[in-house]
Amino acid sequence: MRIFPGKWLRIKICKKNTFLLLLFWASCWILGSTFLFLHRSLFSGRCTDEESKKILAGLCYDYNNRAVTGDLCEDLCVTEKLMYKHCLYYQRGKKVLQADWQGTPVILKSKNDAFSKFQAPLFLDESDAQSLTDTELLLMVAVEIKNTLGLDLPNSTLLPLWPERKHSQNWKVELASMWSLYQQEEYLLFNLLQDFSRHVLHIVGTCGHFYAVEFLSAGHSWKQNLFSLEEVVGQCKTVLDIAISFLDMVHQFDNEFSHRLHLCDVKPENFAIRSDLTVVAIDMDMAFFEPKMRTILEQKCTSDKDCNFFDCFSTCDLKTFMCGAQRENSNLQVICDKIFRHWFTQTMMGFIRPFPLQAELHKTVQKCAESTNMESLFSDLYSLLQESQKQLHRGYM
Ligand SMILES: Nc1ncnc2c1ncn2[C@@H]1O[C@H](COP(=O)(O)OP(=O)(O)O)[C@@H](O)[C@H]1O
């Protein structure tokens, strides 16, 4: 068969074009994937080690230039007893870093990456700052806390926040560092509740605008860490203990402080557990005492949905077009809905066998998640959990 040179040439060109097109497509794919891999944090919003180390380098730069201070600065910036491990935050959120402090894991937190992003205490610029009396300083601390937490605190409560080093040579730097911490709701809440509650994180120290807290097993890793127990009874006991501790926390936050403490961001990863299975609130950015909760909720509205603030809501009064200041759901209701509901289903946590009173617990948790009458539900749920524990102990299963 005779091959015409023109046709032959066209076939060759066509093959060559297809090959080039394929090559081009493959290179684009490789380049694209490499770019996405290298910059994955940009798209997922996750932090990177590079930027986290830069944040700590900035903090140490400020420390070396005597702009900030704190009991952990020396270990972080000089002796390196406090070492960065990895980061746990989303770029837009607060900075949360895991570190190792002489063999103990700790978490470093700050609302902002840089110290300069916090407001400096204005009165420090004035020439007569040195002559400020203790009472005047305490008053300024009280005003700052009122701005952040919406709380009027008596001097006796302020004192723990006010170390007795106020007249040291370094006092202006100390005050400036403390001021950056006072602008962080979470730091203030942890600090104020340290001695009153087992359900908040312990602060182990500070450096500039960063505070370090104890490292605990956070909610999203409970299943791997706690429920890896081989025996079903062990797993059931753990769940019941944690559930009871959640109820103890709810009771304390609702009743034991001078104002009710509202949790408006309830999800497993915002709670952790100690080795004795005490539940601890680890993210308190969205926790508000009653007075601040009221100002947050009391806003203009045209319908009920304008009165939702994360897990806290009230309803819209269509006469005044204002949301009610009183929160209408409760901590217990949200915990039942967002945490217990997943635990006390028929196939709880993928367990093979049910545990004592499972059907009753399932029903009560459903009711608790949907109802607003919390008084009786709290005690019903508490008794059921205790009874389930007892039956488990007696070898019901
Ligand atoms: N004390 C802690 N122990 C263990 N993990 C923690 C601790 N504090 C925070 N984390 C982890 O870091 C994540 C982010 O911290 P969080 O305070 O919740 O910040 P955000 O405001 O960004 O949600 C948490 O979901 C948890 O996984």
Ligand SMILES: [Mg+2]
């Ligand atoms: Mg969180």
